Amino acid sequence: MPILEVNQLQKSFGDIHAVQGISFSVEPGEVFTIIGPNGAGKTTTLEMIEGLMAPDTGEIHFGELNWKQHAIEIKKKIGVQPQSSAMFDLLTPKENLDLFASFYDKARSTAEILEIVNLTDxxxxxxxxxxxGQRQRLAIGLAMIxxxxxxxxxEPTTGLDPQARRNIWEIITQLKSLNKTTILTTHYMEEAEKLSDRVCIVDQGRVVTLDSPSNLIEKLTKEREVRLSFQDGETAALDGELFSNQLESVIRTEREGTSLxxxxxxxxxxxxxxFKFTKEKDYLLEQVSIREMSLEDVFIAYTGKEWRD
Structure with missing residues (x-):
């Protein structure tokens, strides 16, 4: 049974239709990531699910619970990463966690949270x-308390350097090992591809596709791009192109100078x-690579928009 079901959510702000019939379900223990261009409706959708605003129409169910009848019970089931402004700057991480823990009947050990988010020291x-990065890890700890x-x-890793970003990735992986369900939004395609069990791409207030990263990539195309650079000049590259076009497995080619x-x-x-061809011709290759399709390619294919960090 899904731990969360969202059915036909709609939300408008005057003439702006921010969310137009978004539906999906989330399974227990999975990392479910919502991505989309700016203005796609991600944040509005998330805020409706979190109970921060009511949808104009549509339903949100946490198992048998819904916001209209079971708001108190739902609040005990969910944790929301607070913005940095919600923290008390003059208190320590331990004091912040202890304070947030006092708001709940049941709370996880502060020492355990500090260990999980690597803030014990x-x-x-x-x-x-x-x-x-440490403040972001504390924000996740506060959501877990x-x-x-x-x-x-x-967007827990926005603005962080690569190492700090990977520290957050480790925490999300730990949450999965604890059988927690994580609903994530991110601006980083690599992050979504690496961490997510399933990815939901949203554009113009609608879900345009939803599946595991590997399935989304496989559905896009089975083609792979191979790149070669010839040390022996443009003539070798031209010969390589003519030979490649005779191969049944090659769909198309593109040559520029010594690169193919x-x-x-x-x-x-x-x-x-x-390789057999270049050996017979005694041509030397300077560089050979295979470019795999990525989640960014999927994103561009479905939204027509280039993703920018």
Missing amino acids: HQNNQVKKLSG SDPEIIFLD KLWTLNPEDTLLNL
């Missing part, structure tokens, strides 16, 4: 002295044939 430093079943993380790009349904066989 900084637990007695004032929040204002923490780095951006009530030991919720579902944790909402809204080709698209193939079977990169292994194509490369094997190309």
Whole structure:
């Protein structure tokens, strides 16, 4: 049984139709990621699910619970990553966690939360002295303090350096190992592809596609792009292009100077044939690579918009 079901959510602000019939379900223990261009309706959808605003129409169910009849019970089941402004800068991480824990009948151990978010060594430093990554880890810890079943993380790695971002990834992986359900929004395609069990792409207030990252990529195309660079000049690249066009597995080619790009349904066989060809011709290859399709390619295909971090 899904832990969360969203059915035909709609929300308008005057003439702006922010959300237009969004529906999906989330299974227990999965990392479910919502991505989309700016203005796609991600934040509005998330805020309706979190109970921060009511939909114009549509239904939100947490198992047998809904916001109209079971608001108190739902609040005990969910944890929401607070914005940094919700923290008390003059208190320490331990004091912030202890304070938030006092708001709930049941709370997870502060020491355990500090361990999970890797802030044990900084637990007695004032929040204002923490780095951006440490503050984000504390925000996730505050979302976890009530030991919720579902944790909402809204762009938790935005603005962080690569190492701090990966520290957050480790926490999300730990949440999964604890069988917590994580609903994530992110601006980073690599993050969504690496962490998510399923990805929901939203555009213009609607769900345009939803599946696991690997299935979304596989549905897009089975073609793979192979890139070669010839040390022996443009003549070698031209010969390589003519040879490639004779291979059944090659769909199309594109040559520029000494570089050759080709698209193939079977990169292994194509490369094997190309290596035999270059050896027979005594051509030297400077660089060879296979470009796999990514979640960013899926995003662009479905929304027509280039993703920018």
